[in-house]
Amino acid sequence: MTVFAMAPDGVRIALHELGDPGGAPVLLIHGFSSNAQRNWIDTGWGDALAQAGLRGIAMDLRGHGESDRPSTGYDVPRFVDDVDAVLEQLALPEAPGAIGYSMGARLLWRHAGTRPHAFRALVLGGLPAGDPFERFDVDLAHRALEERAEPGRMESFIVELASVFPEHDPATLVTLAGEVSATLFDPAQAPPTVPTLLMTGEKDDRADDTAELLPLLRDGRFEAIPGRNHINAPTSRAFRRTASAFLAEHLAGGR
Template sequence: MTVFAMSPDGVRIALHELGDPDGAPVLLIHGFSSNAQRNWIDTGWSGALAEAGLRGIAMDLRGHGDSGRPTTGYEVPRFLDDVDAVLEQLMLDEPPGAIGYSMGARLLWRHAGTRTLAFRALVLGGLPAGDPFQRFDLDLALRAMAGEAEAGPTESFVVDLAGVFPEHDPATLVHLAAEVSDSLFDPEQAPPTAPTLLMTGDRDTRAPDSASLVPLLADGRFAPIPGRNHMNAPTSGAFRREATAFLAARLRGDAAAA
């Protein structure tokens, strides 16, 4: 089932239900150029959430999936406002848990760090200590897409990802990356205080330094995702099992799931 929340600037944010409809709520946020369907639904997270007694609510970020795709309006504060709008739409009795991957993990780090009561526990996957959009050149990326220039490493990374899934508009995602890059991710600014599990593939060259973020957290730990890189980590059964057990233990008070 898909419903929509309305952001303060009028962009519709799509929400997809998965897992146990009567379980403890968990917000799921996908990575750049992905969407709820690709990141969570197609990769078996619904079954893992249901088995752990968790209700998943997976949002499509603006510019992705079934959410609105404005031509501009991709500054980081707007993404934070979108999460606020989703939480308001859900009208939950108590703060939920949350799982984010890559860009979704960076968004949740920022959101939970500045809204300390929004979430009871977090799982952040594929989270680098720096920002992969650093020194992103929009003009160069657009010229590379048109075959008029050779992209640099950052531009090539963004352009390649923007064209992965046919349901997305690559130009929209490239502009999104440019606007997000105006507010680079700095994990030392307001780290989350909620219990946080960091998980990254042990073959991930995009986020090889996730474990270095643990000392910034009030209650944090790190676990590797065996045999996975940045692109295929969400398909890992080990990722699903450890993430859902971590959240179940903190949202349902189930000591056996810890």
């Protein structure tokens, strides 16, 4: 059953349960153009979390999955507020762990860096050291989506991703990418201070510089995901098992 948290601007954020219902809680945040079902539920994360004694709560980012899709309202502070709203809705007795992938990883880095007591440990997958939305022309992307212009490399990538899953509205996701790109990701601004595991596919050409983030972390480590690229890394058994074991270790005693 899907439940909803209410963001400060009235947008409903959908939440999905997976893993062990009585386990230590872990918030899961998917990447751009994906959703909780595609990123976590369909790819076997529920079994991996359950085996590690973890309860997963996967949120659909605004504009994705079963969450609301406003015509505007996708600036970075709103996404950070959404995580606050989800944590308030959950009303957990202890701070949870969290797993984020790609855009979800950037969101968790930003959130945890400014709210150091919100999470006890993080796993951040497919996280580039820079901002993949840099130099993104949202107007050109919209025209390309309508087949009225030839997109550049970044616009082509975003339009292609926005059109992958039929349950999403590509125009909404292009707007989202444009608003997010107004606040470029600066990992040095407020790095997380909690134990953090960085994981990226060894064939990921979108985040092949993840390990460069390690010096910014107080307690961080990096592991490559064997044989995976940016798109298929969430389906990796090694990713699921390593992430679940890391969080189980750091959340032990919190149940």
